[in-house]
Amino acid sequence: MEILNYPSAYQLDNIVSVTALSEQGQLCDFCNIGPTTIGLAAPGEWILSTSNESDSAYNVRSGTSYAAPFVTGALALLKAQFPNETYQELIARLFRSVTPVPGLKGKTITGGTLNVAKALTGPTPTKDSFYHPQESWWLSMKSFNQSRENWEFSDWYGSEW
Numbered sequence: 017m018e019i020l021n022y023p024s025a026y027q028l029d030n031i032v033s034v035t036a037l038s039e040q041g042q043l044c045d046f047c048n049i050g051p052t053t054i055g056l057a058a059p060g061e062w063i064l065s066t067s068n069e070s071d072s073a074y075n076v077r078s079g080t081s082y083a084a085p086f087v088t089g090a091l092a093l094l095k096a097q098f099p100n101e102t103y104q105e106l107i108a109r110l111f112r113s114v115t116p117v118p119g120l121k122g123k124t125i126t127g128g129t130l131n132v133a134k135a136l137t138g139p140t141p142t143k144d145s146f147y148h149p150q151e152s153w154w155l156s157m158k159s160f161n162q163s164r165e166n167w168e169f170s171d172w173y174g175s176e177w
Contacts, residue, residue: 036060108141
């Protein structure tokens with residue numbers, strides 16, 4: 017069962033959720049997975065970054081917060097290279113260009129990791145390659161009941177609230 021985490025679980029076509037890979041190209045043990053919610057992976061372990069300790073300090077950090085900027089930067093490069101493409105085309109270009117990672121198959125939407133060079137040189141995406149998120153789980157619940165007392169929520173650990 018997939019545990020929904022937010023904001024990655026919002027089923028919107030303009031959200032690109034990222035998980036982190038280790039230096040060895042493996043899924044980090046602290047990361048979320050989601051075959052319908054997490055788009056792709058990017059480097060997220062042992063990332064050298066600036067620190068707030070001083071104006072010239074650097075630290076090594078890990079986390080999806082360090083993987084997401086790689087994808088944000090890639091989308092910025094794609095927008096500069098293809099200024100007339102819509103956000104849907106840019107996301108499709110990004111998703112279609114991943115490098116497959118066996119350990120991500122069935123754990124992310126694309127089953128792969130960021131490949132900026134391939135995204136910049138790949139063909140123009142067609143509308144049938146656009147990412148179309150599943151209907152929101154709120155709307156697709158078969159037994160949805162308007163009564164708030166019948167709603168069930170899960171926290172990060174999967175227990176009911």
